[in-house]
Amino acid sequence: MNWKIIVKSPENLLTERLYQECKEDLSREAEHRCIYCCIHESRFGGIRNFHVEHYKPKSKYDKLKNTYSNLFYSCSICNCFKGNDWPNDPDDVYEKPFYPDPLIVNYSDYMMVDYETGFVEGLRKTTKYVVEKLYLNRPQLVNERKFFGLMEKMRLNYQLLENIELRMSNASQEERIRVMDLFIKATSAMREISQLQIKLQTVNPYTIVQVRR
Ligand SMILES: [Zn+2]
Numbered sequence: 001m002n003w004k005i006i007v008k009s010p011e012n013l014l015t016e017r018l019y020q021e022c023k024e025d026l027s028r029e030a031e032h033r034c035i036y037c038c039i040h041e042s043r044f045g046g047i048r049n050f051h052v053e054h055y056k057p058k059s060k061y062d063k064l065k066n067t068y069s070n071l072f073y074s075c076s077i078c079n080c081f082k083g084n085d086w087p088n089d090p091d092d093v094y095e096k097p098f099y100p101d102p103l104i105v106n107y108s109d110y111m112m113v114d115y116e117t118g119f120v121e122g123l124r125k126t127t128k129y130v131v132e133k134l135y136l137n138r139p140q141l142v143n144e145r146k147f148f149g150l151m152e153k154m155r156l157n158y159q160l161l162e163n164i165e166l167r168m169s170n171a172s173q174e175e176r177i178r179v180m181d182l183f184i185k186a187t188s189a190m191r192e193i194s195q196l197q198i199k200l201q202t203v204n205p206y207t208i209v210q211v212r213r
Contacts, residue, residue, distance in 0.1 A: 005105065020052065055071070096126065154193065
């Protein structure tokens, strides 16, 4: 679940059209993830649950309403939390609240994700503001990050377990113990993943109170 700089195709930047018609292209350019929380559309209701995000809000920058460079792809929740918010224009200092421009800044450079706890922390004043304002530690996202961390852990353990048969046939007692330990860790990660999957189906991404805050 890493952010990336969004690269827009020159053709899309030059084509004039209404913002409502741009969603599929924006989705593709964002690799089908929300630019703010990184959730993949397959994990959150598909493209219909995602919005065309006006980076500079259309209520304040009407002229940019259909300007492709101002349009991005975000999940409905981040889009709802951001609303018309535009506290400051971006600068190079990152010590006041603003939304970094996804065309220029990789949010990963200013965020710290803990895949054990699932929490994300803004490393500068600007990204601390984004985390707080868009509520990027909402339960669904915390679980998604934990899930991602466990998947990665399991992948690494399985990688080490490859050729286990061959390794076991020639293994010393010490090596056998080590391989068994990896096997236990991999199955334990699998157990945690299945428990998280069940939890993900029952966790509300936000409550009414949080939406209204
Ligand atoms: Zn989002």
